[in-house]
Amino acid sequence: MVQGSGRRNVLQCHYHAWTYDLDGRLISAPRSEREEGFSTSDFCLQPVRVDSFGPFVFANVSTDTPSLSECLGEMPARMLADGLDFSALVAVERSEWVVEANWKIVVENFDECYHCPVAHPSFSRLMAVDPVSYALESGRWWSRASTPLRIWPEGHAADLPYDPTGPCNAGQFGFLWPNFTLVQNPGPDNAMALYFVPVAPERTLVISEYLFGPDASPEVIRDMVDFNVLVGAEDQRLVESVQRGLSSNRVPQGRLLLDSERLIAHFHRLVAEALSAAA
Numbered sequence: 457m458v459q460g461s462g463r464r465n466v467l468q469c470h471y472h473a474w475t476y477d478l479d480g481r482l483i484s485a486p487r488s489e490r491e492e493g494f495s496t497s498d499f500c501l502q503p504v505r506v507d508s509f510g511p512f513v514f515a516n517v518s519t520d521t522p523s524l525s526e527c528l529g530e531m532p533a534r535m536l537a538d539g540l541d542f543s544a545l546v547a548v549e550r551s552e553w554v555v556e557a558n559w560k561i562v563v564e565n566f567d568e569c570y571h572c573p574v575a576h577p578s579f580s581r582l583m584a585v586d587p588v589s590y591a592l593e594s595g596r597w598w599s600r601a602s603t604p605l606r607i608w609p610e611g612h613a614a615d616l617p618y619d620p621t622g623p624c625n626a627g628q629f630g631f632l633w634p635n636f637t638l639v640q641n642p643g644p645d646n647a648m649a650l651y652f653v654p655v656a657p658e659r660t661l662v663i664s665e666y667l668f669g670p671d672a673s674p675e676v677i678r679d680m681v682d683f684n685v686l687v688g689a690e691d692q693r694l695v696e697s698v699q700r701g702l703s704s705n706r707v708p709q710g711r712l713l714l715d716s717e718r719l720i721a722h723f724h725r726l727v728a729e730a731l732s733a734a735a
């Protein structure tokens with residue numbers, strides 16, 4: 457019906473120019489007046505459930521699944537308690553890239569920071585990545601990790617990727633089943649949403665949207681976006697190598713560390729549940 461983004465007062469199909477009101481009612485169909493018994497009221501768009509979380513609008517084509525607020529559970533309150541307040545944020549930048557890995561591998565990577573000390577040196581200079589500081593929690597359909605800024609001894613040149621001065625003292629990484637994530641880095645008011653869109657069995661489109669508060673300077677916005685791009689590139693190399701490994705058919709079974717990787721176990725249970733419900 458509609459491509460791109462923006463604001464419209466009506467929806468017009470680009471095939472035969474049938475025009476619909478924003479509530480889905482058919483307003484007009486060219487040449488329909490030449491048809492006997494044609495009634496626009498017979499051809500409404502299919503209803504879709506729509507709800508929002510902060511600035512994010514969710515559409516659900518299913519009528520018998522839990523509501524968005526039920527799925528989000530405690531996650532919004534938990535993220536707000538660690539400083540994620542959407543009222544201060546405006547969208548600044550959006551980018552997309554393709555990762556050559558199944559979307560579940562991408563989510564698994566998001567769900568643990570066991571790899572951070574090895575794979576993300578700048579991230580690990582900025583935030584605490586030890587298993588005590590890096591807190592993990594989960595609800596029915598969501599999970600979240602949070603961790604404070606890393607404390608460096610006075611006078612120690614930590615070589616941070618950006619200046620984390622600001623109201624947010626923690627990083628937090630929320631996941632909503634099946635593929636929506638929300639990141640807040642320490643520093644000025646900020647948020648980054650990442651959507652992991654499966655486009656093929658071994659290919660995932662990652663869409664990222666950055667939001668910042670009015671106090672974030674152009675310099676810190678640039679540095680924070682660069683930081684996220686760097687961490688994203690580090691993760692991309694990892695998940696693509698995992699995909700190549702799994703595709704070799706020489707991996708009969710893996711093993712999770714259920715302390716550091718328990719959010720992956722949470723995700724795996726949701727995958728297994730969804731697959732058995734679909735069977």
Ligand SMILES: [Fe+2]
Nearest residue numbers: 565571576691
């Ligand atoms: Fe990572």
